Amino acid sequence: MKTVLVTGGAGYIGSHTCKKLYKTGYKPIVFDNLSTGHKKFVKWGELVVGDLHNTSLLLDTFEKYNPSAVIHFAASAYVGESITDPFKYYRNNVGGSLSLFEAMRSSKVRNIVFSSTCATYGVPNLDKIDELVPQEPINPYGSSKLMIERILRDLSIRDEIKSISLRYFNAAGADRDCEIGELHDPETHLIPLAIQSAFNGSRLKVLGTDFPTKDGSAVRDYIHVEDLADAHIKALKYLLNGGDSDSINLGTGTGTSVFEIIAALKEIGVEVVYDESNRRIGDPAYLVADSSRAKLILNWESKYSDIKDILKTALLWHRKNDKFNSKE
Numbered sequence: 001m002k003t004v005l006v007t008g009g010a011g012y013i014g015s016h017t018c019k020k021l022y023k024t025g026y027k028p029i030v031f032d033n034l035s036t037g038h039k040k041f042v043k044w045g046e047l048v049v050g051d052l053h054n055t056s057l058l059l060d061t062f063e064k065y066n067p068s069a070v071i072h073f074a075a076s077a078y079v080g081e082s083i084t085d086p087f088k089y090y091r092n093n094v095g096g097s098l099s100l101f102e103a104m105r106s107s108k109v110r111n112i113v114f115s116s117t118c119a120t121y122g123v124p125n126l127d128k129i130d131e132l133v134p135q136e137p138i139n140p141y142g143s144s145k146l147m148i149e150r151i152l153r154d155l156s157i158r159d160e161i162k163s164i165s166l167r168y169f170n171a172a173g174a175d176r177d178c179e180i181g182e183l184h185d186p187e188t189h190l191i192p193l194a195i196q197s198a199f200n201g202s203r204l205k206v207l208g209t210d211f212p213t214k215d216g217s218a219v220r221d222y223i224h225v226e227d228l229a230d231a232h233i234k235a236l237k238y239l240l241n242g243g244d245s246d247s248i249n250l251g252t253g254t255g256t257s258v259f260e261i262i263a264a265l266k267e268i269g270v271e272v273v274y275d276e277s278n279r280r281i282g283d284p285a286y287l288v289a290d291s292s293r294a295k296l297i298l299n300w301e302s303k304y305s306d307i308k309d310i311l312k313t314a315l316l317w318h319r320k321n322d323k324f325n326s327k328e
Contacts, residue, residue, distance in 0.1 A: 003027045003065050004236065005109075007052060007100065008073030009045075010037025013115065013171055013228055015180045017071060018044045020229040026236075029065045031058070032074065041180050052096030055103050062107035069111035069240060070104060071232055072097065075145070078188060079119065080280075082141035093144035094151075101151065105160055111239040112152070113232050116165040116247070118221075120146040123284045130290040131167075131247055138282045149247060156245035164235040164243075164298075168250035169221040169289045171228055173310040174317035181317030182225075190258060191222070191314050194265055197273045199318070204272055206258050208279025213286060217258035218279070221251040221288040224304035224313070234298040246297055251289025252305040264308050270315060 004021055008014045009030030014037070018028040022044035030042050033051045046065075050057040052074055075093045076082070082089040104112065119142030120135045137143045152163040172191050174181030182192050190204075197204040209216040231250050256264075262272045294300045304310055 001027050002068040005029050005067040005070045007031045010041050014073040015041035016225045017229040017232045052099050055099045058103035071113045073115045079141045086140035089140045089144045094147050097148045112163045113235045114165045116145050116167045118169045128288050128290040163245050165247040172222040173224040173313040178320045194272045198270045204274040205277045209276050211285035215259045219255035219257045219286045224310050227302045231300045234300045248294050249289045249291050251291050252302045255288040256307050
């Protein structure tokens with residue numbers, strides 16, 4: 001059984017990937033400082049509580065578990081916070097990654113799957129975004145992820161570390177067994193906030209109703225978290241089988257507007273209470289992935305692309321877990 005070190009494996013996407021790793025025959029070892037992750041989400045492998053800046057602890061972890069590869073999720077990931085506190089994002093995301101890469105080089109671990117983001121593209125005015133679109137991020141979060149991609153590219157050119165950078169669009173939904181799901185503090189994502197408005201009387205803010213879209217609200221590509229987990233496994237296998245470094249988009253190829261999300265939730269019994277508000281500066285009207293390269297390189301495509309199916313899994317998770325559990 002091959003061991004995989006999963007940084008940020010106690011988080012939303014990381015925990016789903018650990019479950020998929022375990023079910024696919026790998027042994028995940030979670031490395032997480034639990035600043036935003038949840039100890040109760042670590043169910044499919046051991047947990048090492050630590051910060052990525054602690055290179056010594058990383059080296060000890062590599063020596064103890066001898067992983068075949070790394071899947072790297074650990075990062076600060078709030079776009080708004082990155083604008084008000086850019087230093088935190090460059091220090092945590094770029095600095096922490098450099099510490100990780102240093103430990104990998106010293107331990108001769110050569111393969112990594114990196115959790116990147118469509119935020120590296122900025123505001124492209126295109127129907128679909130492929131990997132050839134110029135990367136021009138408009139916030140420190142996107143810039144920090146792009147810097148890490150470039151560091152990995154340079155390490156790949158030197159044949160020190162091989163990497164797949166997965167640029168995914170809007171992660172959504174929850175584990176179909178309801179064992180893990182989306183649990184952020186604070187919560188900033190549309191779907192849990194919309195469900196929350198029906199549960200506890202809060203009001204969802206629809207940020208922008210004057211976009212050049214069919215109903216005036218912003219359109220995004222929502223991809224089920226289990227599809228994302230599956231893509232990480234396929235990227236891992238690709239690298240372990242000798243594949244070359246690459247950067248790959250992950251999405252469904254279908255855009256859904258905010259008002260369409262609200263309407264779909266109503267169809268499955270969730271009445272969203274909302275207020276219309278001004279759009280945020282820099283928010284793109286339309287962000288939808290062209291994921292044809294994922295099919296070509298990884299033989300991956302989304303299985304759960306129907307938005308109502310994705311919403312149903314999120315709703316089941318929040319209902320089972322007392323809507324929104326406190327952090328543990």
